[in-house]
Amino acid sequence: MVNQGLAVHEKAELHEMLVFKTNCLNKSQVMQNMAKDSQLKTLLQQDIQACENNIQMLQKLVNQ
Amino acid sequence: MNQLANQMSDQAIATDLLLSAKEGVKNCAYALTEATSDDVRKTLNQQLQQAVIFQQKVADYMISQGYYHPYSLNEQIQVDQMTAQSVIQYSQQQQSPVFGQQPTFTQSQNMQQSYQQSPGLEEQFMQGATVTPSQAAGTNTTGAQPTASGFNNQQTQQTTAGANNQQSQGTPDINITIEDTDPTYEQSVDTDKQYYEMADELDEKLFLLPEGHEEKPSEE
DSSP states (O other): OOOOOOOHHHHHHHHHHHHHHHHHHHHHHHHHHHOOOHHHHHHHHHHHHHHHHHHHHHHHHHTO | OHHHHHHHHHHHHHHHHHHHHHHHHHHHHHHHHTOOSHHHHHHHHHHHHHHHHHHHHHHHHHHHHTSOOTTOHHHHHHHHHHHHHHHHHHHHHHSOOSTTSOOOOSSOHHHHHHHHHOTHHHHHHHHHHTOOHHHHHHTGGGGGGGGGSSHHHHHHHHHHHHHHHHTTTTOOOOOOOHHHHOTTGGGOSSHHHHHHHHHHHHHHHTTOSOTTOTTOGGGO
16 A cells, blocks of 8 residues: 555544553553562563553654 | 552552553554554554453453452452452541541642642532522522532522422512521531421421421421
C-alpha cells in the first residue's frame, strides 16, 4: 500500500493508545515504589519497560 | 493497621495491574481493527501479543499468591468480600462518614487541605436548607433539586414542596426558613427525626395539615 500518512480514525486510535500507555507507565512507576513483593516488583519493572517501548513506537507512528 | 495496609497494597497493586493488562489487550485489539496502514498494523500486532502475554503473567502471579481463584467461585467471592470490607473500613477511617461534621483526618494532610479548599458541598447544603417554601412551591419539582446534596434535607423539601403544590394558589407569600426553626441542624445528629418534625411544623404553620395528623413519625 502506498504510504499516504495515517487515516484519521487510525491516528485517533493510536493517540488513544498513547494516552493509555502513558497512564499505565505512570501508574506502574508509582506502584513499583509501593510494592513489597519482589515478584510483583519484577512484573511492574517488565511492564514499565514494555510501556516505554510501546510509547516510543506509537510516538513514531503518530508523528508520521 | 499499618501491616494490614501493607498487605493490602500488594494485592491492590496486583489487581490494578491485572485490570490494566486486560484493558490493554482490549484497547490494542480495538485499535487494531481500526488500522489501515501496514506499519500501524504490524506495530499494534506486536503490542497486542505483548499485552496478551503480560496479562497471562499477571494472572498467574495472582493465582500463585492466592489473590485470584479462577477455579473456585466461592473462594473468589470470599476473598473479594474480605477485600471490599477492609477497604471500606480503611476508607471510613480516612474520612468522616457523617455529612456536616468536621472531618477527622489523622493521616492525610493533603486530603484535609483539599476539603477545606473546596467548601462547595457544604455551601450547597446550606443553600438547600434555606430554600423557603414559597420558592420551593414556585419552582415546583425543580425546587427540590438543589437539596439533592443535603441528603436528610431532601425529605423536608419534598414534603413542603408537595404540600405547597396542593394549595399553592391559597398561600402566596409565606417565608419560613428552616434555619429559624432548628438551630442545631448543622450537627446532623438524629437529623431524620428533626427534619420530619420540622416538615410537620412547617405544614402546620401553613395550615396544610390538621394538628397531630397520623403520619407524624416524631411520635414513635
